[in-house]
């Protein structure tokens with residue numbers, strides 16, 4: 683029996699601790715969102731991303747300000763649906779529905795289980811559809827809120843502007859894109875300081891030097907962070923009119939981009 687804990691307003695999520703990189707690996711494979719990662723994901727993301735619980739909960743609060751009646755709210759790269767659950771806790775706008783999309787079959791399967799659990803515990807939640815698919819191939823419907831919560835960094839850099847342009851085209855007046863990302867910094871001293879402080883955050887959360895080093899080499903080929911300046915310029919190039927950072931903790935930040 684997997685261990686479960688209740689958080690996010692009562693919905694049970696796995697609390698299996700992340701020890702994926704605890705043993706020395708002869709060769710560290712590229713990071714993938716497979717079944718092993720799915721089992722430990724809630725623990726991994728909370729212990730790895732400073733500010734993650736604050737970002738997710740407040741993403742729901744922000745979304746409620748931008749949600750327009752009878753529109754779609756997208757959770758792109760939904761993983762286990764933490765953002766979708768926050769949207770359902772906070773958005774009360776008439777006729778809204780959530781579309782969560784992820785291309786990891788293992789994530790989608792577990793996400794559907796969690797959302798069914800939330801459905802059975804609470805009434806009058808926004809309807810949700812969970813799609814297993816590539817967000818680069820998605821046919822966007824008119825949307826008032828689009829959340830990319832730590833997903834764009836996994837998209838090939840040369841595909842990012844096109845994806846953001848398509849999101850911009852789908853956004854309704856009064857809507858918003860909420861984009862959370864790990865940042866890199868153009869100033870080498872600032873980059874080194876915030877990278878060291880992120881390592882200290884992981885150490886304080888119980889990760890060993892070996893776990894930190896092996897995870898770093900697992901993600902370096904698959905996760906390519908940009909600077910805040912690059913994000914701003916790309917969002918403006920994609921047609922957004924205004925970019926407003928609303929949260930930063932160490933080298934992790936979240937931005938609101940307005941159509």
Ligand SMILES: Nc1ncnc2c1ncn2[C@@H]1O[C@H](C[S@+](CC[C@H]([NH3+])C(=O)[O-])CC(=O)[O-])[C@@H](O)[C@H]1O
Nearest residue numbers: 715759760761764784785786816817831832833836
């Ligand atoms: N092309 C793609 N199409 C669809 N999904 C993708 C694609 N590329 C990557 N993904 C998916 O994007 C998610 C990124 S995790 C998001 C956390 C979540 N938002 C959270 O708030 O808990 C971030 C992290 O682990 O740092 C994974 O589930 C991938 O399968």
Ligand SMILES: O=C(O)C(=O)Cc1ccccc1
Nearest residue numbers: 726727730731864897901905
């Ligand atoms: O662990 C890290 O160093 C990160 O940058 C964040 C992260 C969190 C979960 C999966 C992949 C990357």
